[in-house]
Amino acid sequence: MKHEFAKCLGLVSATMCYCHSHGADDFDINIKHLDSKTTAISISCEIKNFKEEEIGLIRKKLDTIRQHEVEEELWGLACESEYGDELMLVGSMTDCAEVSYKSDILNIKLKRKGN
Numbered sequence: 001m002k003h004e005f006a007k008c009l010g011l012v013s014a015t016m017c018y019c020h021s022h023g024a025d026d027f028d029i030n031i032k033h034l035d036s037k038t039t040a041i042s043i044s045c046e047i048k049n050f051k052e053e054e055i056g057l058i059r060k061k062l063d064t065i066r067q068h069e070v071e072e073e074l075w076g077l078a079c080e081s082e083y084g085d086e087l088m089l090v091g092s093m094t095d096c097a098e099v100s101y102k103s104d105i106l107n108i109k110l111k112r113k114g115n
Contacts, residue, residue: 004114008039011093014086015108019045022054024106034111041110048104058108059099064091 008031016027024045032040091097096111 004039007093008041008112011090011110011112012041012043014090015041015043015110016045018058018086019043019047019106019108022050023047037114039112039114041112043108043110045106046104047101047106050101050104050106052101055099055101055106058087059097061087062091062094062097062099062108062110064088066095067092 012029012031016024016029019027024047026046028042028044030040030042032042034040090110094110094112098107098109100107
């Protein structure tokens with residue numbers, strides 16, 4: 001698939017935009033190629049007093065079935081979405097997502113397999 005690294009950066013950007021809109025500070029980003037086709041993305045940020053309900057909403061939004069057939073169109077939209085929709089786009093472009101929150105640190109881990 002074309003522009004695979006750019007798509008990963010779009011996923012990072014959309015996730016960061018969502019977190020920033022909820023008061024995130026001090027981002028740590030890690031993008032690692034696990035093998036020739038799989039990329040792991042880890043985003044950590046500080047959000048004070050993040051509500052447990054919001055963690056559940058993040059998990060729900062990221063738990064979207066990946067939509068290979070429309071990815072080319074979706075990845076351009078990921079940074080342009082508003083009101084939390086960007087996480088549903090992120091979910092539809094990733095194969096796996098994990099979310100945790102401890103000591104005011106939100107951790108979001110994504111895995112994406114290229115074609």
